[in-house]
Amino acid sequence: MRVVVPFDAATPKTRLEGTLTAPERATLARAMLADVVEAVREAGGHPEILSTASVPDAPAPLTQDDRTLTEAVNAVLAEASDPVAIVMADLGLATPASITRLFETAGDVVLAPGRGGGTNAIVVRDTDFRVDYHGISIRDHRRIAAEIGATMAEVDSARLSTDVDEPADLPDLLLRGEGRAQAWLAERFRLAVTDGRVAVRRRQEPALDS
């Protein structure tokens, strides 16, 4: 299956700015992109990166498109005659097995909901389907699929539901990631529990808690 991996190369992972420096955020975003591309390939997909800016040494063929995510993806869908999957580049827990489950789920439109109303992956087998990533996109994607009369299914995967976007996502990347991004983070950060909440903390910081 053809798999489009949208990637924000211009301002990656700004919500992590309280935890990671700008170069670190770029490195982590690139590591997750490489992990997702590899998981897609191992699941038998053909990844292509759809990026807002150029990416040196990109791990897959890259198309640059500086339009919004929704516009850029819909331009791909408008020209596609075969099934296309769209898999976000920040799924730091994605594995070949979870991507395989996505590909193997039957339905004209198969959605992998993200935490908090997003849509982390979609398989599009109906050429009338279009995306709308603005706002509560999972709700919009369900509605769009219903409007065009497409059969719809959702994949129940914690790995695909976790887009690494905020500091609260980093413990899950440390604990459950299996690729480059996890290794990169684990070299620099450790888990810490404060007031019953788990967070990541830089390794060189003094251990005031557990």
Place this chain on the structure above:
Amino acid sequence: MRVVVPFDAATPKTRLEGTLTAPERATLARAMLADVVEAVREAGGHPEILSTASVPDAPAPLTQDDRTLTEAVNAVLAEASDPVAIVMADLGLATPASITRLFETAGDVVLAPGRGGGTNAIVVRDTDFRVDYHGISIRDHRRIAAEIGATMAEVDSARLSTDVDEPADLPDLLLRGEGRAQAWLAERFRLAVTDGRVAVRRRQEPALDS
């Protein structure tokens, strides 16, 4: 399979106190308990509630135990000779299908990781296994399983990874829940997007945003 559902009847869902009143928190917790018990039954399990306090009209046989969660669950495990599952009562997205996947996953110890380092469900098929819910429990449970030489597997389910615990979990309950808890919440709250983040807001509040 015998399924123990631990339930905190004394001080349910205190982290939701900024969003829900105390009686509302108790009602939501009870609704999720009923949903989990029903999903367990529909998946072929035999639920029994392990509660810190009495629960009127409990939806399954109830044992009261005011020790810590770890102590109470380990007391059950110490006396069990057959497989036992432990499924948390606040899995507001749990469905018969996701619970069935848990039951059907092979392994002496099968873990369903919770977001942020918790362990939301466990199937214990090795009588030597004991739980430790304090701190980063998924890490401890992996270690304990390894120490006793048990085969281990993890279930990749967003539904089982979501314990409804904090305000940030409520949008997912609204968008993906399928039981009483979702219906109760949807009557009182709607989704709202502020600065690109999705949250729930009381229906009677003026709609200042989308």
